[in-house]
Amino acid sequence: MSPVEPVSPPRPTAVVVLAAGEGTRMRSSTPKVLREIAGRTLLGHVVHAAAALNPEQLLVVVGHGRDQVVAHLATLDPEARPVDQVEQLGTGHAVRLALDTLPRVDGVVVVVAADSPLLTSATLADLLARHVLAGAAATVLTAVVSDPTGYGRIIRGEGDEVLSIVEQRDADAQQLEVDEINSGVFAFDAELLVKALKQLGVENSQGEEYLTDVVGLLSAAGHLVLARSVADPLEVLGVNDQAQLAAVGAHLRDRIIGDWQRAGVVVVDPATTWIDATVVLSVDVTLLPGTQLHGATTVAAGVRIGPDSTLRDVVVGESATIIRSHLEGSEIGADASVGPFSYVRPGTVLGQGGRIGAYVETKNARIGAGSKVPHLSYVGDAVIGVGTNIGAATIFVNYDGVAKHHTVVGDQVRIGSDTMLVAPVTIGDGAYTAAGSVITEDVPPGAMAVGRAKQRNIRGWVSRRRARTPSAEAAARSATASQEAQSGSGAPEGESELTSDVTGTAPVDANEGQTE
Ligand code: UD1
Numbered sequence: 001m002s003p004v005e006p007v008s009p010p011r012p013t014a015v016v017v018l019a020a021g022e023g024t025r026m027r028s029s030t031p032k033v034l035r036e037i038a039g040r041t042l043l044g045h046v047v048h049a050a051a052a053l054n055p056e057q058l059l060v061v062v063g064h065g066r067d068q069v070v071a072h073l074a075t076l077d078p079e080a081r082p083v084d085q086v087e088q089l090g091t092g093h094a095v096r097l098a099l100d101t102l103p104r105v106d107g108v109v110v111v112v113a114a115d116s117p118l119l120t121s122a123t124l125a126d127l128l129a130r131h132v133l134a135g136a137a138a139t140v141l142t143a144v145v146s147d148p149t150g151y152g153r154i155i156r157g158e159g160d161e162v163l164s165i166v167e168q169r170d171a172d173a174q175q176l177e178v179d180e181i182n183s184g185v186f187a188f189d190a191e192l193l194v195k196a197l198k199q200l201g202v203e204n205s206q207g208e209e210y211l212t213d214v215v216g217l218l219s220a221a222g223h224l225v226l227a228r229s230v231a232d233p234l235e236v237l238g239v240n241d242q243a244q245l246a247a248v249g250a251h252l253r254d255r256i257i258g259d260w261q262r263a264g265v266v267v268v269d270p271a272t273t274w275i276d277a278t279v280v281l282s283v284d285v286t287l288l289p290g291t292q293l294h295g296a297t298t299v300a301a302g303v304r305i306g307p308d309s310t311l312r313d314v315v316v317g318e319s320a321t322i323i324r325s326h327l328e329g330s331e332i333g334a335d336a337s338v339g340p341f342s343y344v345r346p347g348t349v350l351g352q353g354g355r356i357g358a359y360v361e362t363k364n365a366r367i368g369a370g371s372k373v374p375h376l377s378y379v380g381d382a383v384i385g386v387g388t389n390i391g392a393a394t395i396f397v398n399y400d401g402v403a404k405h406h407t408v409v410g411d412q413v414r415i416g417s418d419t420m421l422v423a424p425v426t427i428g429d430g431a432y433t434a435a436g437s438v439i440t441e442d443v444p445p446g447a448m449a450v451g452r453a454k455q456r457n458i459r460g461w462v463s464r465r466r467a468r469t470p471s472a473e474a475a476a477r478s479a480t481a482s483q484e485a486q487s488g489s490g491a492p493e494g495e496s497e498l499t500s501d502v503t504g505t506a507p508v509d510a511n512e513g514q515t516e
């Protein structure tokens with residue numbers, strides 16, 4: 001929205017959030033106000049905006065899906081109080097029930113609907129401040145929209161005065177032409193509101209107590225009712241069906257991304273980037289196309305994420321890089337890198353400058369500074385020290401079919417490719433394991449562990465057992481060429497075997513299959 005002049009409003013006696021309706025048009029068993037966009041439920045967005053007014057009481061009227069909504073409300077704001085509306089007899093009825101729970105009613109009461117998640121606390125604060133400044137009985141947040149269908153229409157008097165609000169279903173042809181609509185957000189003088197609510201009738205097309213009729217009653221009694229038009233009509237968009245939920249979600253996405261762009265974040269493709277309202281970013285963060293940041297994710301300066309990466313509840317340290325990966329509940333250290341194509345599961349802590357490379361899955365794993373798991377590995381329930389290298393296709397075998405077990409790998413360890421570390425097991429500092437080993441016993445510091453069958457080469461096996469195959473022919477050609485080369489150059493008799501068995505007989509001197 002355009003800048004709102006800063007005015008500090010008084011503390012409202014209560015904010016009443018209306019959340020009892022069924023949300024029939026969503027056609028879903030989930031209560032409407034529990035639908036999520038940008039990392040918060042619809043109710044969460046509204047409660048968040050309302051809480052910024054610091055009301056003495058935050059009252060939430062609940063009805064449909066009551067138990068679920070009440071349980072969720074407790075997680076949003078333990079101070080908020082649910083008010084039961086067993087039968088949904090209208091918005092006026094809902095507010096009346098809420099005010100009945102207050103020990104005293106004076107000062108200002110603010111009313112908001114729970115299905116307007118784009119509403120900002122700045123707009124609420126502005127409404128409240130204007131209302132108090134003007135000494136009005138009621139102030140209605142309104143919006144001028146291109147399509148007012150379905151909304152209550154604002155019937156204005158002189159200047160900003162409002163005479164009444166007419167619901168779509170009860171409006172005549174002339175009233176339907178009005179393009180200024182009721183957002184469903186109000187500030188009221190509490191005492192006048194309580195009196196007017198007692199006078200509400202149900203003589204309307206829905207047979208409900210309309211909160212909007214309070215406006216007509218107050219105005220007719222000579223009290224001042226004002227309209228405060230919202231700068232950005234998008235803010236009062238309501239969610240009534242799945243299409244509106246997605247549309248409002250996209251607007252929220254645009255707003256969040258715009259805010260981060262103004263704060264120095266590079267968003268290469270806003271249309272495919274999703275950032276929850278709860279995420280915290282820093283300057284010089286670059287988000288490549290297809291990046292989704294969710295929940296309590298925090299990203300430090302200079303980090304590059306994407307393309308096509310999803311992070312939920314992840315803390316990313318300065319200048320780290322994450323490429324085409326999925327991360328949850330993890331910490332990625334400064335200058336560390338992840339991906340492409342890796343799955344970093346909860347409890348992963350990657351140290352400074354560490355690496356989780358391609359096609360790696362980690363879970364509940366602390367990987368020390370500078371340590372690397374570069375390729376095709378599973379690291380589960382493990383602690384790895386600093387400067388250690390885990391060879392390609394190493395598996396931390398953590399599950400015996402019933403229980404999970406833990407593996408400890410020390411500092412500066414070199415785990416050979418295709419090692420199975422069968423937990424519980426400990427690999428001492430500076431130790432090596434030979435490629436292809438199954439390690440079931442602890443390895444002392446500095447030792448080379450070899451846990452595999454000794455290789456033997458059965459010479460001539462192919463020519464005997466696979467005669468006349470392309471392999472046999474290739475082997476024969478190679479043997480001939482080798483003989484000719486030897487007789488031609490007069491080289492001494494030597495090894496002409498096709499396969500060396502050096503790694504089987506002399507593991508401590510050979511390449512044990514490290515990969516980096
Ligand atoms: C309401 C307004 C309309 C306004 C629109 C803005 C009334 C009569 N009409 O219409 O002028 O333009 O909002 O979006 O107020 N609720 C309860 N208890 C009830 C009835 C409703 O808690 O008995 C809650 C709903 O859950 C919802 C909110 O009040 O969060 C608004 O109710 P809804 O039925 O959506 O009203 P609209 O038809 O949208």
Ligand code: CA
Pocket residue numbers: 113115238239240
């Ligand atoms: Ca509505």
